[in-house]
Amino acid sequence: MERYAASLRFRRLMENLNWFWGFGGLLVGICLISVLSTVHDQTFAWGLGWTIPWIWAGVWAVITTYWVKSALREEKRTWSETRRETVV
Known part of the structure; x- marks a missing residue:
């Protein structure tokens, strides 16, 4: 839950995956x-x-796998920038 609370990108990813699988x-x-x-x-x-x-x-599982890997790479790349903006 800490990661969910700390990362807007992660929350957005989870929301988009819910809509993707649901619809x-x-x-x-x-x-x-x-x-x-x-x-x-x-x-x-x-x-x-x-x-x-x-x-x-x-x-859908294959699409989800590639989508999540890509999103997590992007989150990792921008994590320090995002944390700096949140803290300041």
Whole structure:
């Protein structure tokens, strides 16, 4: 919690990740429900219902990994500047 309280960049990153995963999941869920409601083959629908969310989560996890690494590098680079501004 100390890092969350101390770093505006970190708080912003967490907020953006929440929105990214939340809206992404909502969009995938809505699209999947609309597609699955039109599929007549129950086995195919079951397969899509299990496969698509896993693919989505994998893609989102890869994006999140690169995004977080980049954001933390930027935070580390600017940390001393930010701390100086906060203290003064």
